[in-house]
Amino acid sequence: MTEERNITTGYDVTGKKYPRVLLILSVLIGGFMTVLTETLLNNGLPTIARNLHVTTATVQWLSTGYLLVIGIMVPVSALLLYRFDSKRLYLTALTILLVGSLLAYIAPNFSLLLVGRLIQALSVGIIMPFMQNIMILIFPAEKRGMAMGLTGIVIALAPALGPTLSGWIVDQFSWRDLFGIMVPITIAVILLTMVGMRKLIVLTHPRIDILSIIESSVGFGALLYALATISGGHWFIIGVTLLIGIIGIVLFVRRQLAMDDPMLNLHVFQSPMFTLTTVLSSLSNMALLGMQLLVPLYLQSVFQIPALTAGLVMIPGALMMAIVNPIAGMIFDRSGIEKMSLVGFTIFTLATIPFVIMTPTWSLITVTLLYAIWMAGISLIVMQLGTAGINALPSELVAHGNGVNTMARQIGASIGTALLITISTLGSQMSHATTTVASSLFGYRLAFLALVILSLLGLIGTFWLRKASRTTATVTA
Numbered sequence: 385m386t387e388e389r390n391i392t393t394g395y396d397v398t399g400k401k402y403p404r405v406l407l408i409l410s411v412l413i414g415g416f417m418t419v420l421t422e423t424l425l426n427n428g429l430p431t432i433a434r435n436l437h438v439t440t441a442t443v444q445w446l447s448t449g450y451l452l453v454i455g456i457m458v459p460v461s462a463l464l465l466y467r468f469d470s471k472r473l474y475l476t477a478l479t480i481l482l483v484g485s486l487l488a489y490i491a492p493n494f495s496l497l498l499v500g501r502l503i504q505a506l507s508v509g510i511i512m513p514f515m516q517n518i519m520i521l522i523f524p525a526e527k528r529g530m531a532m533g534l535t536g537i538v539i540a541l542a543p544a545l546g547p548t549l550s551g552w553i554v555d556q557f558s559w560r561d562l563f564g565i566m567v568p569i570t571i572a573v574i575l576l577t578m579v580g581m582r583k584l585i586v587l588t589h590p591r592i593d594i595l596s597i598i599e600s601s602v603g604f605g606a607l608l609y610a611l612a613t614i615s616g617g618h619w620f621i622i623g624v625t626l627l628i629g630i631i632g633i634v635l636f637v638r639r640q641l642a643m644d645d646p647m648l649n650l651h652v653f654q655s656p657m658f659t660l661t662t663v664l665s666s667l668s669n670m671a672l673l674g675m676q677l678l679v680p681l682y683l684q685s686v687f688q689i690p691a692l693t694a695g696l697v698m699i700p701g702a703l704m705m706a707i708v709n710p711i712a713g714m715i716f717d718r719s720g721i722e723k724m725s726l727v728g729f730t731i732f733t734l735a736t737i738p739f740v741i742m743t744p745t746w747s748l749i750t751v752t753l754l755y756a757i758w759m760a761g762i763s764l765i766v767m768q769l770g771t772a773g774i775n776a777l778p779s780e781l782v783a784h785g786n787g788v789n790t791m792a793r794q795i796g797a798s799i800g801t802a803l804l805i806t807i808s809t810l811g812s813q814m815s816h817a818t819t820t821v822a823s824s825l826f827g828y829r830l831a832f833l834a835l836v837i838l839s840l841l842g843l844i845g846t847f848w849l850r851k852a853s854r855t856t857a858t859v860t861a
Contacts, residue, residue: 404522406580408534414474414573415515416538417566418481418508422450422673423546425501427680427691428559435559436494444805445498447677450505451798452608456601457509463592463647464510465517465783471581474514478574481507485566500563513790517783520774521584535767537709545702547680551695596639596647603632608798648791649784652777656852660845661773662789664725667842668766669793670800671732671835677801678808678831679755685824687744687751697752701759708763715764721772722849724764729843731761736839739832744821776853800838804831 425432425446433443464473481504488500516535523531553561607629610622640646653659676698683694715724735758742751770789777785811827 400582403580406576407522407582408519410573410576410580411474411515411518412534412538414478414577415511415535416542417569417573418477418504418511419538420542420546420549421481421504421508421566422542423676424550424562426547426677427551427684427695428554428562429681430684431554431559431691432494432497436497438494441805441809442494444802446501448608448798448802448805449498450501450508451673451794451801452605453502453505454509454512454794454798456597456604457506460592460597460647461510461513461787465514465585466587467592469583469587470514470518470585471577471583473510474577474581475574477507477510477514478570478577480504481511482567482570482574485563485570488563489560489567504566509794512794513787516770516786516790518584520782520786531713534710534713537706545699547676547698548692548695548702551680551691551693555690555692591645593639593643593647596636596643599632599636599639601632603629603634603636604795604798605629606632608795608802648787649781650788652781652785652788655773655776656855657776657849658773658785658789660848660852661721661769661776662792664842664845664849665766665769665773665789666792666796667838667845668729668762668769670796671736671838671842672762672766673797674800674804674831674835674838675736675755675758678804678828678835682739682824682828683751686821686828687748688821689748693748697748698755700752700756704756704760705763708760709767712764712768716768716771720853721765721768722846722853725769725846725849726843728761728764729839729846731764732758733761733836733839733843735761736832736836740829740836742829742832743825772853804834807831807834 429440429443429446432438432446433440436443468476484500484503484505484507486500487503488497491497491500515538519531519535550562553559553565606625610626610629637650640648640650653662679698680691680694683689683697684691687694712724735754738754770786770793773789774782774785808824808827808831811830812823813827815823815826817823817826
């Protein structure tokens with residue numbers, strides 16, 4: 385009986401039966417909690433900016449910096465998975481989350497708050513790919529759609545609930561409780577993990593290449609910084625930073641392709657299906673995180689409603705995602721990705737267009753309905769595209785493929801959110817409107833228009849899925 389067969393039939397690497405339900409609960413609950421931190425601050429950013437006396441552009445680094453650190457950690461996590469046993473790695477990541485949450489909760493100034501937030505991101509960068517890898521490993525290929533549907537509830541629903549929860553917390557308590565709430569929950573998950581987690585992966589102790597980590601960190605960090613500071617207009621600094629970012633990414637890619645034992649095996653891109661689905665899933669994740677960031681800020685700035693009300697507008701969308709994700713997984717297991725991807729991109733493209741022409745006179749019920757439809761469309765594809773690509777890889781490259789896909793989605797989300805905020809800020813600055821609300825409306829309309837263009841690119845890409853799925857390629861480890 386092979387290792388993979390042992391794991392998928394309920395045995396750990398030592399040959400002992402493991403409690404599948406308890407293990408899945410520990411992974412999904414822990415994953416839900418950590419991924420929730422992605423958008424938990426969205427409705428709290430204006431309050432944090434006021435209380436700590438920083439600008440909107442500065443406070444935004446609590447989101448963009450957080451996403452960047454996750455993107456940097458993902459390639460490292462693929463190595464950690466095979467270097468440390470599953471239980472120890474997961475407990476370590478949860479402990480890091482606990483430390484970051486405590487530091488942010490007691491932070492006396494913005495600098496320490498940002499440090500605590502980035503420490504949180506370190507743990508999420510480990511836990512998110514860990515959760516996906518474990519769920520893929522313990523289920524056979526023919527049931528991975530269902531497994532990733534469950535995982536999709538965590539990865540997509542948690543960020544969707546974040547703005548609502550943050551709105552309620554900020555209105556009723558303090559912004560510090562956005563971090564304080566994570567402390568008892570993290571402790572509870574640590575206790576659950578001690579009971580439910582087992583060793584599920586045979587350790588190969590791959591070498592951690594420091595130069596690769598430096599190249600990826602400098603490359604993606606400089607790229608994101610350049611994009612996030614465009615609205616400042618310091619074009620020389622932006623140009624130099626952008627060039628450094630491009631050079632860093634090129635060096636990172638070249639090194640990974642040349643190494644016998646790369647930190648992240650980029651040969652997974654030899655599969656046309658994996659390459660296309662990774663691009664499309666990155667676009668869909670950029671849209672998802674971008675929409676979840678823009679909508680609550682838009683409603684507070686333009687509709688002039690409280691943070692809690694803005695969060696409540698997003699609740700039906702979050703519930704829609706919870707319903708659609710597992711159904712999408714079952715459809716994927718039976719019918720594949722091609723038609724579902726076309727339908728998903730079409731729905732969320734059409735649902736984004738009204739946001740471009742929306743005005744404060746529109747009913748909040750209409751906004752709520754449009755957002756729920758948008759979430760239903762993206763729920764069909766945001767997880768299943770990645771699963772389709774991973775299924776096209778040989779088993780020995782599944783962890784690397786999952787790492788590459790997760791890194792691409794997170795870095796895409798970092799770049800996407802930075803760009804959308806920059807577009808919104810530039811639009812407001814270019815507006816000739818006489819009121820702040822009208823200027824903000826113009827800026828947000830440009831940002832939503834950018835989302836429409838993004839979704840159209842994804843829709844066009846779906847027409848190549850059939851060809852990619854029929855193209856065979858020898859993918860070497």
